[in-house]
Amino acid sequence: MAMVPIPSLFSLSFSLRHFFVLSLAFNVTLILRLMLFHQTQPFAVTNSNTRLLISSSPPSNRVINLDHGDPRVYERFWRQTGDKSTIVIPGWQFMSYFSDGSNICWFLEAEFAREVVRLHKVVGNAVTEGRHIVVGTGSSQLFLAALYALSPNDAPQPISVVCASPYYSSYPSMTDHLKSGLYKWAGDAESFDKEGPYIELVTSPNNPDGHVRRSKVNKSQGFLVHDLAYYWPQYTPISAPADHDLTLFTVSKSTGHAGMRIGWALVKDEEVAKKMTKFIELNTIGVSKDSQVRAAKVLRAVSDSREQGNSKDSESFFKFSHKLMASRWKQLRLVVDRSGLFSLPKFSPAFCTFFNQVLEPQPAFVWLKCEGNVVDCESFLRGHNILTRSGIHFGVSPKYVRISMLDTDDNFNQFLDRLSAIQSR
Amino acid sequence: MAMVPIPSLFSLSFSLRHFFVLSLAFNVTLILRLMLFHQTQPFAVTNSNTRLLISSSPPSNRVINLDHGDPRVYERFWRQTGDKSTIVIPGWQFMSYFSDGSNICWFLEAEFAREVVRLHKVVGNAVTEGRHIVVGTGSSQLFLAALYALSPNDAPQPISVVCASPYYSSYPSMTDHLKSGLYKWAGDAESFDKEGPYIELVTSPNNPDGHVRRSKVNKSQGFLVHDLAYYWPQYTPISAPADHDLTLFTVSKSTGHAGMRIGWALVKDEEVAKKMTKFIELNTIGVSKDSQVRAAKVLRAVSDSREQGNSKDSESFFKFSHKLMASRWKQLRLVVDRSGLFSLPKFSPAFCTFFNQVLEPQPAFVWLKCEGNVVDCESFLRGHNILTRSGIHFGVSPKYVRISMLDTDDNFNQFLDRLSAIQSR
Structure with missing residues (x-):
């Protein structure tokens, strides 16, 4: 040593x-x-x-x-909120694998989905109309689900996955650790010049450097995954509701509840939402109901805290964190x-x-x-x-x-x- | 149609x-x-x-x-238990990614680990001494983590994954859905005759047919994964504490809490436990703390119900389910x-x-x-x-x-x- x-x-x-x-x-x-x-x-x-x-x-x-x-x-913020963000779950609740069999994402708790839509409306950081919500065990799982869903099934070569550097340090290892034949890390988006389909990751504001970003590769056959984990008012000015094909968010960075392992994707294309759901089924047969319900409560407390304004009892979460x-x-x-x-x-x-x-x-x-x-x-x-x-x-x-x-x-x-x-x- | x-x-x-x-x-x-x-x-x-x-x-x-x-x-059982299996989590708890940085499985809640050890002692269905506990988002994630951990890193060909038929219907698709270069489904263990290393899945009692099983392939370079999801007293006579290299369990089938997505692996080899942990880090950056804490409470209630015997207030879970x-x-x-x-x-x-x-x-x-x-x-x-x-x-x-x-x-x-x-x- x-x-x-x-x-x-x-x-x-x-x-x-x-x-x-x-x-x-x-x-x-x-x-x-x-x-x-x-x-x-x-x-x-x-x-x-x-x-x-x-x-x-x-x-x-x-x-x-x-x-x-x-x-x-x-x-500190969550200690102040007291009971408003406390959940109570009796032993007999949420025992089933299923949340709602009529939803594409059959393991998505309706209560959580409602609060996701409401929070995006309150914050104005993402369009939720015409989107399918897919819940994931953190946005990491949704990132992998997106790669699975966007990779062509029958391609002779794995699809290239790129991101402009500096890029999130886990993208390369998450993409390549299983040596998948479906997708493969291809490095910096700026220098990418291969023909054919590719997946570009757009992290905005960017992890690690905090800059607002747009797609860098300008080719016709690209699928974009927008990782907007940090597109919240405490980190960056909200310019407009994000309106992309596939957008990832997570409670870890928005409310600070990393231990919940809850993320969500807003997905325009129904087939992509179905394939992402299939991935999560094969990977973990769904997502913790307990954490979804807790996340719903926490997101609700954030939206409520904004709408009730600043009283002594209820400080706005985003004012506090900003x-x-x-x-x-x-x-x-x-x-x-x-x-x-x-x-x-x-x-x-x-x-x-x-x-x-x-x-x-x-x-x-x-x-x-x-x-x-x-x-x-x-x-x-x-x-x-x-x-x-x-x-x-x-x-x-x-x-x-x-x-x-x-x-x-x-x-x-x-x-x-x-x-x-x-x-x- | x-x-x-x-x-x-x-x-x-x-x-x-x-x-x-x-x-x-x-x-x-x-x-x-x-x-x-x-x-x-x-x-x-x-x-x-x-x-x-x-x-x-x-x-x-x-x-x-x-x-x-x-x-x-x-x-029905869990409705009867009332508050004994209820959890209350305030908004400020379990916010960190980490549970215990000094544990190989750094996202494992100590309370959950303790109750796993206690329950195996109460039931007598698995040796926990000299084992590392790795928690997973259901045993599905641990199954994938085991494949990742047991696959040689630098092999020219993916390692063969086999199981005697009839085998759990999800094993082939879970193994092959990402076309991994590390491992590959190779079908029925009975007819497997390739030379070199392989992974054999031993599900006992077996899903789908309920029979008690042992390893079928008898070669020197095999890694065994014992899926003991159903090795609980309500399903099969407990013959002895299971004493294998790598054993998987899940709350879905033991206590019926499928919606929690909590499973655990008992792992003899430290390096294997480390690699499984690494997989879960790359896959979902850990496992829901809320569900681990809830699982701990539910496992405790099961152990307590056994030790307190049958009173009007506390029926033994395994008597009820058997x-x-x-x-x-x-x-x-x-x-x-x-x-x-x-x-x-x-x-x-x-x-x-x-x-x-x-x-x-x-x-x-x-x-x-x-x-x-x-x-x-x-x-x-x-x-x-x-x-x-x-x-x-x-x-x-x-x-x-x-x-x-x-x-x-x-x-x-x-x-x-x-x-x-x-x-x-």
């Missing part, structure tokens, strides 16, 4: 105090490694052996894991601006139909670039006990990293403190 | 009354078809266009759908025995360590054979508005059908009435 890398940039200017802090960090890391040696790295793509946020470690040395986008920031993201981005910009070491993407403000004003994007992830001589930004930050995801996993240079903006207040503040400490050196 | 087939066997002995009933049935079917024309066939493999149980139809003509194994029979299955099988045998048209599998009684007595198997499905001239048993029963699943989907003759024994009392009774009516002709 290699030591925690010490960036050469700073190795010359070490004071004794710096050496002491680093040596302590090294020892803590070593202990952590021994403790965690037996385990796999949960839900992360980096090769770091230092995996976990151990909250019992001294605050200044513990590892801050911002590699994944666990949306823990919203917990304010929170705005505050985090403001603090982050201050820290980054003071430093000459890092840079952030530039965003243009735009009119948000939801908040009825011109607003700046404030993405769920920071797409941070290490400026200057630092070649591997992820290793560099790991040296400061900040776990991030390297740009190489998103199809670009290791000078970039993706950092979650959705973690707990405690972790976010620690992260800012460390970032400040690096640059004040 | 073809008419509902009228079996030629009976077409000569028609009375006017029979004709009237059939004509009525035909018209109802036609209306149903028009009503249901737009939908896919939920969770079924037959080609019938008559899909659904429409309870508003006249009782004697409505379609009884026993094609799938929806475990609705247990609802009694119920015994009564259904007794009724069914009476009807089948009186008829010369059908036959059932023969089972040997065996000592059950759970009930401490010699008992007969009473499977979750009837594996019914049409004797005599009927070649296509599924079509034959469909002509009597009983939807079943043909033997051809299980790799054997269409003289066989699989019929669910787990549907509602009402449907089961209707089914028996119709079966009696056929033979009393």
Whole structure:
């Protein structure tokens, strides 16, 4: 096992105090490694052996894991809502595989579907008229269902799956892990020039960099999958209701309920909706009823909170989350601006139909670039006990990293403190 | 669209009354078809266009759908348990992707894992010591995770997946629907004679026929997956704790909570458990926390009901379900025995360590054979508005059908009435 890398940039200017802090960090890391040696790295793509946020470690040395986008920031809102978002399920309910045999998506709970339609109307971020709703075990399952549904059945070669880089780091492995003969990852959409049918993934706002996106490949035989996980008012100005053939959403990023594993697709074509449903049938024979019912309750609470306005008892979810993201981005910009070491993407403000004003994007992830001589930004930050995801996993240079903006207040503040400490050196 | 087939066997002995009933049935079917024309066939493999149980139809003509194994029979028990199996989840709980980062299966709820271990101890149907528990979105997802985990990464050819026929009808399509380069369905284990590594599925008691099974292929390079979904006291005598490398269970068939989509695998090899976890991460980024917590509560209620014995307030779940299955099988045998048209599998009684007595198997499905001239048993029963699943989907003759024994009392009774009516002709 290699030591925690010490960036050469700073190795010359070490004071004794710096050496002491680093040596302590090294020892803590070593202990952590021994403790965690037996385990796999949960839900992360980096090769770091230092995996976990151990909250019992001294605050200044513990590892801050911002590699994944666990949306823990919203917990405070949901604590405030009290019973409005509580579900009670007796043992005899929702025992059947079926929700509604007359629906194409026969495992879709009607209550959940109703709240999805209502929330899109309240937010104005997607057209639901003339769409079939397909529920999935998170939008990951729906992404796979879409690949299955859009792949030609009898093609001699697998269909190409592309996305403009930087693209969501899981797309390549999700597409290729089973070596499917139906579809195959073909990399960056910008450089794609094969003839014939293809699937293009359009993530908007984009994960990792937060930019609003449109399709990049301009060919006739393309199927588009719009992954709009982050097209919600707290992250980006809502410009118009999305009106695409196949659109994916998830509660993980909208309300912060990642543990529910609930996503939904809005699908124009009936045959595509049927094939996506078939995939989920073959994959998991439907989707947890308990989580669908809980998601319905949570979405209802979000819509209600908007419609009831801001009283002491019921703060609007999107006002709460927008304010929170705005505050985090403001603090982050201050820290980054003071430093000459890092840079952030530039965003243009735009009119948000939801908040009825011109607003700046404030993405769920920071797409941070290490400026200057630092070649591997992820290793560099790991040296400061900040776990991030390297740009190489998103199809670009290791000078970039993706950092979650959705973690707990405690972790976010620690992260800012460390970032400040690096640059004040 | 073809008419509902009228079996030629009976077409000569028609009375006017029979004709009237059939004509009525035909018209109802036609209306149903028009009503249901737009939908896919939920969770079924037959080609019938008559899909659904429409309870508003006249009782004697409505379609009884026993094609799938929806475990609705247990609802009554869970209604009796009252609050003991009710869960309450506030909006702020279980928001994270993670359950326990120190566990190989990082999305496994500790509470659920504890109740799995306890229930296996109470029932005596599986060794849990020295096993890793991997939770899945039903055992279907775990089946796919097992294929992924057991397939060699770098083999030039996909590994063969086999199972002795009659095998669970979904195994071939689940294995092959993505045309994976890792694994490939290779049919009946009895006739498998390829050299090299293979995966053998051992379903015991078997779906569809209820027989206790062991591995059939006797070669050195086999990986075994034991699907023990039905190895519970209500279905089969418990002979000993199962002690295999990789064993699958599900709440759908044990407690009847199919809508939860919760299954679990007991896995000996750490690397296999890691790879299965990785599959579920790539497939659905974990498993619904809500359903895991609910499953924990339900499993606890089952274990408690056994340990508290039979009081008026707390009937033992397995006594309840065993009694119920015994009564259904007794009724069914009476009807089948009186008829010369059908036959059932023969089972040997065996000592059950759970009930401490010699008992007969009473499977979750009837594996019914049409004797005599009927070649296509599924079509034959469909002509009597009983939807079943043909033997051809299980790799054997269409003289066989699989019929669910787990549907509602009402449907089961209707089914028996119709079966009696056929033979009393």
